[in-house]
Amino acid sequence: MQEFWELNKGTIIYALCVVGIVCILRIATYYLYKFIERKSALKYQGEDIAPIHLIKRILNALWIVLGIMALAFIVIDEESYKRAQKNFEIVFYLGMVAVITLVVASLVRMWFKRAIAKKTALNDDTTSYRFLRYLAVFAVYFVGILLAILAFPSLRGIAQTALGGAGLIAVVAGVASQEALANLVGGLFIIFFKPFRTGDVIKITDTMVGTVTDITLRHTVLRNYENKMIVIPNAIINKEKLVNYDLGDRRCCEWIEIGISYDSDVDLAKHIMREECEQHPNLIDNRSELDLHNEVPKVLVRVTGLGESSVDLRAWAWAMNFPEAFVMRCELLESIKKRFDKEGIEIPFPHRTMVFKKEQLQAIVDDLKKEKAVENDEKEG
Known part of the structure; x- marks a missing residue:
């Protein structure tokens, strides 16, 4: 050892x-x-x-x-x-x-x-x-x-x-x-030129609307109003035209557009739309001093078109920001529809006219007669 x-x-x-x-x-x-x-x-x-x-x-x-x-x-x-x-x-x-x-x-x-x-x-x-x-x-x-x-x-x-x-x-x-x-x-361009910032509400397409939550080296993340996260590559954002609801003045003008039938009272419909808009809590007064002096209405309602089956009306309603404007629009469409039903203002819906040839019409009538005859036989039996 x-x-x-x-x-x-x-x-x-x-x-x-x-x-x-x-x-x-x-x-x-x-x-x-x-x-x-x-x-x-x-x-x-x-x-x-x-x-x-x-x-x-x-x-x-x-x-x-x-x-x-x-x-x-x-x-x-x-x-x-x-x-x-x-x-x-x-x-x-x-x-x-x-x-x-x-x-x-x-x-x-x-x-x-x-x-x-x-x-x-x-x-x-x-x-x-x-x-x-x-x-x-x-x-x-x-x-x-x-x-x-x-x-x-x-x-x-x-x-x-x-x-x-x-x-x-x-x-x-x-x-x-x-x-x-x-x-x-694309991410560097977003940071340098600042078309939007984190926290801004932006709209790229009708399906890509939300609040910017993050900007990374590769993509930008939006949180939409369904609380879903939308991940968009920076290169795509730089190619698209976008709407920034928080860039500059945050006030948002919402168009409330409704069509009425040609038989309805246009003046009454305009009065109802203006009244419902003015009663909504999200509406703000966007009139200038000159507008107030000239007594311009708080909510403008005008005829914007004469369609095939409707008279198109539009109300210009202002809100403090885009989220409040969106909520206001949804609630106004509902309240105006109820007022129209109550006051007899008709909102047109599509109609379809079918034209049959004489032979086809006669065949349809014969078939109906046969069906009625069978029903009568069954009842008698």
Whole structure:
């Protein structure tokens, strides 16, 4: 036993030191994780701590892998020692790059989240911060990947070219698709020219109307009035003509359009529409001082067309914003319809006149007579 100890004393001490260092590093990682978790819970309540869990798992796995590789130095020959040492350095380097990238990305995300919260509390526009948050986090991960590539000699030229500055756009353009680049550029145009901001109510098509909740590198998210999220690529938004109900004056003019029959009293119908509009709680007085002086009605009602079967009437009703205008329009259509029914104002509906040839008409009459005769026979029977 003494002889075995003397022969392998250095190896045994080395192995014990490696195991001890790995255990110390894992314990230190555990206590550091607990410390950061407590601090985050106290200082940043409600913050996502998933990145902290991920960093802890990466470090624990890294210490074990490095420990195994260090123990493998005992059994390898001198020719393989340099290659194993190189692999050890690469693994350590990649682990540190992954940890640092996650830490920096978490700090960037946390900073933007707090900045957005402050802007929201002050009722300031947060659109730029929301978009730049995605751009900054993407840049952190992109640089982290490039730094990881530097560990491999065969790929080092690509990383150095990209990190050089001018090659960055070329690398991105070569890897990304044309559609992805179009969405990215579209997002930048939205941020720079500000056709809308987060919180604005916009209309792209009749089926894409809602409140802007987020603008990312790829798409814009709308929440419609069914509480459904509509995800629209930025490239599509930049090609479409959109209506921003919150850009400038938020007041909204709603058209209340109803057709009445030619036999109905036009003046009475106009009076009913004006009266119902003026009684609605969402209606606002949008008249100017000159309109008030000239005694212009609060709600204008005019004949806008003479259709094939109806006289088309339109009332111009103003509300404070688009949501209130939409509710007002729906409720006014219902209340005006009820008043029309009560006052005898007819709303026309489609009629169809069918013309039959004499032979066809006679055949129909004969069939009806036969059916009636059969019914009579059945009753007598």
